[in-house]
Amino acid sequence: MPNDKPPILVFGATGRQGGAVARALRQAQWSVRALVRDTAAPRSIALNDAGVELAQGSLEDIEAIRAAMKGVHGVFSVLPGNLAQEEEVRAGISIADIAVERGVRHFVYSSGASAGDRLTGVARFDAKPRIEAHVRSLPITATIIRPMIFMEMLARPGFGLEEGRYSFFLRPDQAMQLIAVSDIGKFVAAVFADRSRFGGETLKIAGDTVTGSDLEAVLTQAAGRPIAYARFSEETLMANPDLGTWPPALKQGRLPTMSTWMSCARSIRKSSRSGPGFPGTDSGLSRRRSDGERPEAVNRQAPCQRRPDHGSCHRRCRLLRR
Numbered sequence: 001m002p003n004d005k006p007p008i009l010v011f012g013a014t015g016r017q018g019g020a021v022a023r024a025l026r027q028a029q030w031s032v033r034a035l036v037r038d039t040a041a042p043r044s045i046a047l048n049d050a051g052v053e054l055a056q057g058s059l060e061d062i063e064a065i066r067a068a069m070k071g072v073h074g075v076f077s078v079l080p081g082n083l084a085q086e087e088e089v090r091a092g093i094s095i096a097d098i099a100v101e102r103g104v105r106h107f108v109y110s111s112g113a114s115a116g117d118r119l120t121g122v123a124r125f126d127a128k129p130r131i132e133a134h135v136r137s138l139p140i141t142a143t144i145i146r147p148m149i150f151m152e153m154l155a156r157p158g159f160g161l162e163e164g165r166y167s168f169f170l171r172p173d174q175a176m177q178l179i180a181v182s183d184i185g186k187f188v189a190a191v192f193a194d195r196s197r198f199g200g201e202t203l204k205i206a207g208d209t210v211t212g213s214d215l216e217a218v219l220t221q222a223a224g225r226p227i228a229y230a231r232f233s234e235e236t237l238m239a240n241p242d243l244g245t246w247p248p249a250l251k252q253g254r255l256p257t258m259s260t261w262m263s264c265a266r267s268i269r270k271s272s273r274s275g276p277g278f279p280g281t282d283s284g285l286s287r288r289r290s291d292g293e294r295p296e297a298v299n300r301q302a303p304c305q306r307r308p309d310h311g312s313c314h315r316r317c318r319l320l321r322r
């Protein structure tokens with residue numbers, strides 16, 4: 001397929017973020033190269049069918065990464081969520097170092113909204129700020145994005161949907177920002193499209209803000225039957241060591257990480273009845289809002305034109321734009 005833009009190397013392209021980024025970049029007419037572990041895996045084949053060039057390699061194979069970065073304009077670096085802190089830091093740093101060595105023009109590192117600017121001493125929070133600090137120290141034009149919790153995570157089993165209810169740590173009137181994975185792709189494509197604007201920036205990105213009551217309305221609409229929302233009881237919060245850290249973390253602007261999320265879902269699931277999976281909400285809550293708003297339109301406007309410091313496309317930006 002003919003392309004009019006130079007290649008961008010995408011890590012994790014068989015996964016959520018990397019896949020969304022690869023798709024959005026292809027849509028924006030970039031050449032995309034993906035570093036994949038197994039070129040014969042169905043997801044790799046699907047990428048290739050979508051016009052993505054495959055480079056075989058893994059995070060452990062520095063020479064393969066070096067070869068894959070040959071001649072690329074940009075790199076999108078995202079690391080799997082199952083690495084130990086030191087592994088994650090080592091991989092994040094070496095990808096960035098190789099990008100410098102290869103003369104990459106625009107480096108985008110996907111961190112996480114739970115990453116603060118200071119180290120906490122808590123392993124699961126500290127890998128990303130350490131990588132961020134290293135990236136900032138390098139002689140390369142870099143953009144760091146910090147995506148909020150993925151909307152897709154809300155549909156995981158373990159939060160009560162199987163039983164026609166939804167439990168979460170938000171109070172009904174308390175708001176939290178989320179992002180659909182596909183919007184991360186659109187956002188990153190916008191970042192690569194404007195290197196001079198986004199180079200040097202660290203941007204938290206979100207697609208919508210939802211309260212506990214919003215969750216009830218959206219999930220009810222998506223399920224086509226009532227889904228009652230209730231905050232986890234204090235006992236549940238206190239009894240689950242991970243879950244109990246969420247409300248104070250949210251207050252401090254530090255969100256739970258994916259591994260925390262998964263472990264909570266697992267432990268809640270263990271104590272609840274099993275049932276059929278929840279149909280439907282695989283592409284973001286916003287698409288199914290019941291109040292007539294169209295958050296997708298908000299998402300399409302990302303990144304914010306009026307306030308680049310927002311670095312995101314949530315409702316606040318749209319209001320400012322009016």
Ligand SMILES: NC(=O)c1ccc[n+]([C@@H]2O[C@H](COP(=O)([O-])OP(=O)(O)OC[C@H]3O[C@@H](n4cnc5c(N)ncnc54)[C@H](OP(=O)(O)O)[C@@H]3O)[C@@H](O)[C@H]2O)c1
Pocket residue numbers: 011012013014015016017018036037038043057058059060078079080081111112113146147148149150153257258
């Ligand atoms: N979940 C959230 O709400 C959230 C929010 C913000 C940030 N994050 C962060 O997002 C990151 C995970 O991104 P994701 O959800 O897009 O990941 P994902 O869907 O789990 O995909 C992981 C990708 O990494 C690849 N991979 C795994 N091990 C590899 C290795 N050794 N060498 C090369 N490639 C390897 C996988 O390839 P294979 O197909 O070969 O397995 C896959 O493409 C984590 O750092 C997490 O902290 C998550």
